[in-house]
Amino acid sequence: MISKKMVGLVKGSSVIRAMFEEGKQMAKKFGAENVFDFSLGNPNVPAPKAVNENIKKIVDSENPVVLHGYMSNAGYEDVREAIAQSLNTRFDTAFTSKNIIMTVGAAGGLNVALKSILDPGDEVMVIAPYFGEYKNYVSNFDGVLVAVNPNPPTFEPNYADFEAKISKKTKAVIINNPNNPTGVIYKKEWIEKLAAILDRKQKELDTCIYLISDEPYRELVFKDVEVPYLTKYYKNTIVGYSYSKSLSLPGERIGYLVVPSEADSFDDLISAMGVATRILGFVNAPSLQQKLIKESLNEKTDIEAYNKNRIKLYEGLKALGFECVEPEGAFYLFMKAPIDDDMEFVKVAKEYNILMVPASSFGVKGYVRIAYCVAYSTIERSLPQFAKLAKRYNL
Numbered sequence: 001m002i003s004k005k006m007v008g009l010v011k012g013s014s015v016i017r018a019m020f021e022e023g024k025q026m027a028k029k030f031g032a033e034n035v036f037d038f039s040l041g042n043p044n045v046p047a048p049k050a051v052n053e054n055i056k057k058i059v060d061s062e063n064p065v066v067l068h069g070y071m072s073n074a075g076y077e078d079v080r081e082a083i084a085q086s087l088n089t090r091f092d093t094a095f096t097s098k099n100i101i102m103t104v105g106a107a108g109g110l111n112v113a114l115k116s117i118l119d120p121g122d123e124v125m126v127i128a129p130y131f132g133e134y135k136n137y138v139s140n141f142d143g144v145l146v147a148v149n150p151n152p153p154t155f156e157p158n159y160a161d162f163e164a165k166i167s168k169k170t171k172a173v174i175i176n177n178p179n180n181p182t183g184v185i186y187k188k189e190w191i192e193k194l195a196a197i198l199d200r201k202q203k204e205l206d207t208c209i210y211l212i213s214d215e216p217y218r219e220l221v222f223k224d225v226e227v228p229y230l231t232k233y234y235k236n237t238i239v240g241y242s243y244s245k246s247l248s249l250p251g252e253r254i255g256y257l258v259v260p261s262e263a264d265s266f267d268d269l270i271s272a273m274g275v276a277t278r279i280l281g282f283v284n285a286p287s288l289q290q291k292l293i294k295e296s297l298n299e300k301t302d303i304e305a306y307n308k309n310r311i312k313l314y315e316g317l318k319a320l321g322f323e324c325v326e327p328e329g330a331f332y333l334f335m336k337a338p339i340d341d342d343m344e345f346v347k348v349a350k351e352y353n354i355l356m357v358p359a360s361s362f363g364v365k366g367y368v369r370i371a372y373c374v375a376y377s378t379i380e381r382s383l384p385q386f387a388k389l390a391k392r393y394n395l
Ligand code: PLP
Pocket: 041, 104, 105, 106, 107, 108, 131, 176, 180, 214, 216, 242, 243, 244, 250, 255
């Protein structure tokens, strides 16, 4: 018998994953070129060539006992120091290896952070629409997810609702920048407003509220917009980073957490994160991948491929009469469904072999998410199908 908690989690298991499986079945039935699967955020741009070369170099040159061995739970010190110095150069921060914990991707990092700070019943705020997995991560540690109402069409945070929902039990706020699913970038002015509210509420309630910035898409930016580095705006920040999207390595499971030295309970928090990494069963982030990151810190993915897709899809859908949020970052386009029921719209779109994720999976109704990390030709061939869909709704 599996646990009661798992029964619920299995039942509510990711719509996105289910759709990905359905896409594979449809491809078998109709031919892969006739199925337009925009469901999963799996990078279609290969990792930079240097990444594979670096892996070979490391395997050939490192002592295998060290390379494949255990290390400190926080990760290799030289890798953490190299990451700290890279951040300092780019963001004018002052980190050292002490501020960095290597993680098993962003998902691993978020779980380590939440395990370290949550007591049962503590509240974690998210801003809708939000990455659906946050609900599961918070529930892993018996926390309670509190969602701030969405603010379409810009999806700038609803500050009044944000402030009203902060309580004595609020332990953390998770934001995701650039945003999955909207593709919106949280601007400096937005961050300043959120930070001011958090500072005020911490004082008023005499609590400590951590702002967790989930940033796997930090490098995927297509407009001339800065993605603010949050430790500069709010001291109780925890940054979660991952190379899943920025170096197209989602299956390799590598990322890191950053905690600035000025954060409340810094020493305790860093120790707790090391222990959390171990007792959650990760023990440490993958050794080879850590060493790879040190060698690949200046490598970049081919952003232009995503940008070309973004422009074609956004312009194409707008021309057909669909209302879309202009994507600024990540590789998602958030489109308004022509009917209120996004689940029904997604079902109808499937008749045209188009797979999209209903926004209900992200805590919002009436929108769909289109992941455009696909071949450019898929986007080109999908537009006539989207045209039929538009016609069906008299757009
Ligand atoms: N956070 C967000 C917003 C994501 O979109 C994803 C993956 O799609 C993750 C976290 C998990 O990333 P990782 O593969 O690094 O665990």
